[in-house]
Amino acid sequence: MIEGTPLPGVFRIVPPRFGDERGFFSESWNSRKLRDAGLDLPEFVQDNHSMSSQVGTVRGLHFQSPPHAQGKLVRCGRGAIFDVAVDIRRGSPTYGQWFGEELSFANGRQLWIPAGFLHGFATLEPDSEIVYKCTDFYAPECDGAVLWDSVGIDWPLGEIDPILSEKDAAAMPFSEFETPFDYEATS
Numbered sequence: 001m002i003e004g005t006p007l008p009g010v011f012r013i014v015p016p017r018f019g020d021e022r023g024f025f026s027e028s029w030n031s032r033k034l035r036d037a038g039l040d041l042p043e044f045v046q047d048n049h050s051m052s053s054q055v056g057t058v059r060g061l062h063f064q065s066p067p068h069a070q071g072k073l074v075r076c077g078r079g080a081i082f083d084v085a086v087d088i089r090r091g092s093p094t095y096g097q098w099f100g101e102e103l104s105f106a107n108g109r110q111l112w113i114p115a116g117f118l119h120g121f122a123t124l125e126p127d128s129e130i131v132y133k134c135t136d137f138y139a140p141e142c143d144g145a146v147l148w149d150s151v152g153i154d155w156p157l158g159e160i161d162p163i164l165s166e167k168d169a170a171a172m173p174f175s176e177f178e179t180p181f182d183y184e185a186t187s
């Protein structure tokens with residue numbers, strides 16, 4: 001199942017699961033089935049896997065600048081996360097708007113986040129793992145971050161103090177951010 005979200009370009013994908021007495025089987029990515037269903041994704045060249053031990057770990061909000069901009073197909077392999085995309089395409093009708101979705105092992109949901117969006121997430125369960133496919137290779141010289149709480153995202157953390165990397169805690173606020181993405185060039 002593929003569904004649009006309030007941010008045009010960001011899609012929710014829920015591959016079917018075939019359950020039996022052993023558990024379930026699911027095709028977590030099938031380019032042909034997605035294309036036949038109307039979602040023709042760019043080629044993926046790198047898969048990433050991260051695990052966050054503690055509830056309330058926040059990674060993000062990250063992007064890679066052109067010429068190494070990345071689209072990401074994100075899923076949660078264990079536990080649960082609140083996954084977020086923020087439109088940073090200059091001139092986009094939804095510039096600065098965010099969309100968040102719970103992705104969990106239990107719900108099997110995936111988010112397709114194209115180039116031109118910030119990406120980040122907060123973990124909702126201990127030892128949560130995310131697995132994501134990327135359309136370009138890691139390019140540290142193009143790596144960028146925006147401060148997690150400077151966009152107005154309604155993070156579902158309650159009273160929990162977030163756990164951030166030093167890099168993410170020192171990221172620039174969205175009000176100072178100059179986007180390297182142009183809507184016309186990325187849509």
Ligand SMILES: Cc1cn([C@H]2C[C@H](O)[C@@H](COP(=O)(O)OP(=O)(O)O[C@H]3O[C@@H](C)C(=O)[C@@H](O)[C@H]3O)O2)c(=O)[nH]c1=O
Pocket residue numbers: 048050059060062063072119120121137138165
């Ligand atoms: C992202 C990345 C990091 N690394 C290295 C750099 C560093 O030593 C270590 C940890 O990197 P980070 O702290 O940037 O990892 P992390 O904070 O998990 O970064 C990730 O966050 C999520 C939200 C994303 O969207 C990803 O694209 C990526 O930016 O891993 C790679 O070797 N390849 C990669 O593709």
